[in-house]
Amino acid sequence: MSFGQGGPSWGPGDQHTPDWAALADESAARGRRKKWLMIGGGVLATAVVGAIVATAVISTNNGNKPSGSDKNANELPAPAELPSDTSEPAPSFSSVAPPPPPDPKDYISDAKKDKAPITVDGFFPGKKLTMGDRVHIKGATNRTTSCAAGTQGALGAILTNNGCEQLIRATYRKDGIAVTVGVAVFRTEARARKAAKQASGGIASLSGEGVPTFCRAGTVCRRTANSYGRYAYFTVGGFTDGKRVTTADKNVYAVGDDLTDFTFRQIRHRGEVQASNAAAAPAG
Template identity: 80%
Template sequence: MSFGQGGPSWGPGGGHTPDWAALAEESAARSRRKKWLMIGGGALATAAVAAIVATAVITANGNDDPARSDKNASELPAPAELPTESAAPGPSFSSVAPPPPPDPKEYISDAGKDTVPITADAFFPGKRLTMGDRVHTKGATAQTRDCATTTQGALGSILTNNGCEQVIRATYRKDGVAVTVGVAVFKTEARAKKAAQQASGGIASLNGAGVPTFCRGGQVCRRTANSYGRYAYFTVGGFTNGKNVTKADTNVFAVGDDLTNFTFRQIHHRGEVQASAAAGAPVS
């Protein structure tokens, strides 16, 4: 006797003893179906997840999707514009080096360039000369074209033979010491240098304007000779009371050195003024 599908099976002989072999086979068949169902369902789930991941990748990488429509492409945000460099031109530099500034010495070395008027006040301005903490009072000044009359000893002929054009003199005094400086003017630097190198005798002292006669009548005094550009300059210095100068009289040497340095600076400044005028730049 048997029941419908799914019912228990009974063994042969019509007894009520179940057919255990049939039941075991039926149970094994159900287990096999359940196992295949589970395997099949897992495969379907895995396929579904893979499809979702693939879809997400394609969506995130829209540029790689050959089937993407133009409409979808237009809906994507446009890439940000990067700033561009300014079109304004940068600074330009000339490859040509500017000419060097004029040399002041050129303008006091040749009469053709040294054209500023020569005067005693231009070389020796004011009433006093200050050098450091030393103040010297200016005495008399003189200017002449008869160069020989401003000298003592052989210097007159030396100036004349080298073509001296004029001599400017000025005297300064300080604490019983007086110094006369004389500037002799020549056409060229070579002539002035030669006159200074040949110097013998010296410039004659210039008295007046509060300064008595000094360095005359055999009095021993200090004398110097130098040149710069087309100018030769000489000094004679000593005591206003007629005392002879010795090497120990440093005050006489100090006043003479101040006058020598000042005269050099004045000649150089004369060159600076003319060089700057040629270059179009002012000089203080």
């Protein structure tokens, strides 16, 4: 007779005497089952904890990927796509280069373009000329359409033969030295250049306005000849007391060089003004 699982077992003959061997076997079996249940419960608990930890690690990795085993950990996010079309028009550039600015020399090289008035004050303004620390006082001036009348020696014929239209002269003085500078006007640059190259004799000195007669009656003086554009310009300089000039008289050379330099600048400035006015004029 048996009482079922967990009940006592009785020995043979059913004398209500417990079968102690059977009871011992059942006790051992129950101990083994309990042990396996405890081991199984431990494994299950470990698995649950492991799953929780794994879930936490996965959640953390989704928010902040560590470098290392994850093959996508170091990949940067893809750049945002730019729109393929916009409402703003694309800039455009002209393929035609702007015209170059006018060349000032063009406006003083030919009478067809050199339209500014030609006057004494236009070339020799004011009452004195200052070059650095040197001050030259302006004396008499003269303007004539008879170019040969303002020359000495062969220069008159040279100017006339090359078509000189007018001659402007001005005299400057400084410390007993006087220099007359003359500007001869021609139709073209080629004629002015030829006249300066052929120069012989010289410009006639111009006295008055505090300057006595100088560089006349065979007195040795310094003479120069140059040209720029359609203008040829000449100087004659020496001592106001009639003393002859030698190469040792550096002061005479210095005053003459100042007048030559100044005249060149005035002619060039004439071209610059006309070129600037042409550039500023409206097209058409």
